[in-house]
Amino acid sequence: MRRTRLKHIGVTAILLLAGLGGAGTFPASASGNEASATTSAASTADTASVSAGLLGAMQKEFGLSAEEAKARLAAERTATTLEPKARGTAGAAYAGSWYDAEAGRLTVAVTPDASRATRDALSKAGAAVRLVEHSARQLDAARDRVDQLDAPSAVAGWHVDPQANSVVVSVVRDKLADNDVQRFLTRARAAGPVTVETVAGAPGTFAAGTVGGDPYYTGNVRCSIGFSVHGGFVTAGHCGQAGAGVRGWDGSYIGNFQGSSFPDNDYAWVNVGSGWWTVPVVLGWGTVSDRLVRGSAEAPVGASICRSGSTTHWHCGTVLGKNQTVNYAQGAVHQMTKTSVCAEGGDSGGSFISGDQAQGVTSGGWGNCSSGGETWFQPVNEILNRYGLTLHTY
Incomplete structure (x- = not known):
């Protein structure tokens, strides 16, 4: 940020509470009860310093008490740590996983060829285990085949849903009977296990004419900063092409788009100079305390997530x-991630964060923040890997 803005950022960063720390790993020999006890002890320390603002937001969004919100954050942190280990344990039998908010733990789907030892190991680590027909590898292959089809505009998108153990195709509700849609669905079903859901509207991007975490401007478009990286910040690709100049909230020059991809992907990064610098902070806009960014561990399906724009x-x-x-x-x-979070024009490129872990940058969706909607983000780790960037963390 420019020096005139840094005073504000410095104060808010100091006021930030520590957020969630790293969850402990499960010993291979621990029983389910022992694992729960270990996790509970670690989580008590992790959630003790969660800001009142974040707890308040969790209470409002999910109808929880303060203690229930703390418990959910702790359980989600444990699930986030467990998910990559569960994938490795299940191996070829892995069929996806998700956080079950009612049970308060990760559910791992496996195919029937998973050995008893594998299922026992997952259970002892604290996960619920569900047997399903199709592996994640099979579902990903089916999705890749659907990707090769030409989709009409009334088909909003498709994704692998581990809970449905299927590729789910989303169709605009009042266009389901359309002949082009039906032809597409026939071809999609031939590609593998497919189910259909209807949605209220077709997705669109959230860039806006001169309208952002923190806003930035390129040409007559306003978007939002995603996350600071060493040397700049990441954002959405549809906000600007490589080489385009970027101005900050105060109109001063920041830098240029160094790389940008849209469509196929929706990511970009901008270099920072001219008196601006990066800080590992996501703005809470007075709703919650500004959030420090401590890493980019990927939250599982079903976990809570917040967006700043x-x-x-x-x-x-x-x-x-x-x-x-x-x-x-x-x-x-x-390779987008779908959320139940709303967004509107100008929020494009902004930060999706879970606890203190960066998740991705806002791409698009449908609806608004008055009547509700759904929003997709491009995962931040993919952006970092694509451009060889390092996330700026606290």
Whole structure:
């Protein structure tokens, strides 16, 4: 940020509470009860310093008490740590996983060829185990085949849903009987296990004419900063092409788009200079304390997640799906994460964060923050890997 802005950022960063720390790992020999006790002890320390603002937002969004909100944050942190280990334990039998808010733990789906030892190991680590027909590898292959089809505009997108053990195709509700839609669905079902859901509207991007976490401007478009990286920040690709100049909230020059991809992907990064610098902070806009960024561990499906953007500021919801193909008017974008969080024009590129872990940058969706809607983001780790960037963390 420019020096005139840093005073505000410095104060808010100092006021930030520690947020969630790292959850402990499960010993291979621990029983389910022992694992729960270990997790509970670690989680008590982790959630002791969660800000009142974040707890308040969790209470409002999910109808929880303060203690229930703390318990959910702790359980989600444990599930986030467990998910990659569960994938490794299940191996070829892995069929996806998700956080079950009612049970307060991760559910791991496996195919019937998972050995008893594998299922026992998952259970002892604290996960619920569900037997399903199709592996994650089979579902991903089916989704890839659907990606090769030409989709009409009334098909909003598709993704692998581990709970349904299927590729779910989303169709605009009043267009389901359309002949082009029905032809697409026939071809999609031939590609593998497919189910159909209806949605209220077709997705669109959330860029806006001169309207952002913190806003930035390129040409006559306003978007939002996603996350600071060393040397700049990441954001949405549809906000600007490589080489385009970027101005900050005060109109001063920041830098240029160094790389940008849209459609197919929706990510970009901007270099920072001219008196601006990066800080590992996501704005809470007075709804919650500004959030320090401590890493980018990926939250599981079902976990709570919040978004910061310059138009509608801070809103929260849950992760609904991963690896979704979104069929925008400009072309399909792949490997997106779907959420129940609302957004509006100008929020594009802004931060999706779970606890203190960066998740991704806002891409698009449908609806608004008055009547509700759904929003997709491009996962931040994919952006970092694509451009060889390092997330700026506290």
